[in-house]
Amino acid sequence: MLFTIATIKAKAGSEAEFEAAAQELAKAVNANEPGCLQYVLCKGEEPSTFVFVESYKDAEAVEAHRKSDHFRTLGRAMGAFMDGPPSIQRLTAA
Amino acid sequence: MLFTIATIKAKAGSEAEFEAAAQELAKAVNANEPGCLQYVLCKGEEPSTFVFVESYKDAEAVEAHRKSDHFRTLGRAMGAFMDGPPSIQRLTAA
Numbered sequence: 203m204l205f206t207i208a209t210i211k212a213k214a215g216s217e218a219e220f221e222a223a224a225q226e227l228a229k230a231v232n233a234n235e236p237g238c239l240q241y242v243l244c245k246g247e248e249p250s251t252f253v254f255v256e257s258y259k260d261a262e263a264v265e266a267h268r269k270s271d272h273f274r275t276l277g278r279a280m281g282a283f284m285d286g287p288p289s290i291q292r293l294t295a296a
Numbered sequence: 297m298l299f300t301i302a303t304i305k306a307k308a309g310s311e312a313e314f315e316a317a318a319q320e321l322a323k324a325v326n327a328n329e330p331g332c333l334q335y336v337l338c339k340g341e342e343p344s345t346f347v348f349v350e351s352y353k354d355a356e357a358v359e360a361h362r363k364s365d366h367f368r369t370l371g372r373a374m375g376a377f378m379d380g381p382p383s384i385q386r387l388t389a390a
Binding site: 203293296 | 303338346385389
């Protein structure tokens with residue numbers, strides 16, 4: 203099992219717009235990716251900070267996520283409200 | 297739902313001992329904490345780095361985890377193999 207922890211800072215004043223697009227992405231992932239075991243949007247401790255907690259069955263499922271239409275389209279929509287690129291931790295269940 | 301992402305660096309040469317104690321803790325948590333929804337030991341991308349991905353039903357479940365005998369006992373056992381304190385991210389599902 204593979205985990206991704208993706209930390210994202212939203213632009214100040216754009217938190218609600220970011221969150222709406224990010225929740226739309228979470229819904230699309232959970233509805234369309236059988237290899238994705240969880241895809242949960244969280245709020246972090248710091249202001250304007252969001253974190254996706256994601257887990258996948260295997261590397262193929264991660265690849266299917268990255269190549270999906272919803273990730274490309276909604277990822278672009280979220281990008282407009284982000285303050286810089288996401289910080290990504292990639293983890294492998296021990 | 298609350299998430300904890302706990303990143304831990306094991307002492308060089310003590311990775312196997314750390315991992316054994318950490319897996320014992322994960323087993324005890326999964327067997328004894330109904331409010332804990334997941335408690336998975338992962339390997340991070342950097343050498344000697346481990347990450348617990350944890351989620352809990354609510355704040356009471358987090359508190360029950362912290363106060364549990366297995367967390368206190370096995371946490372101490374893990375501590376002997378850790379290179380400094382853990383780095384903790386506390387997240388709340390949005």
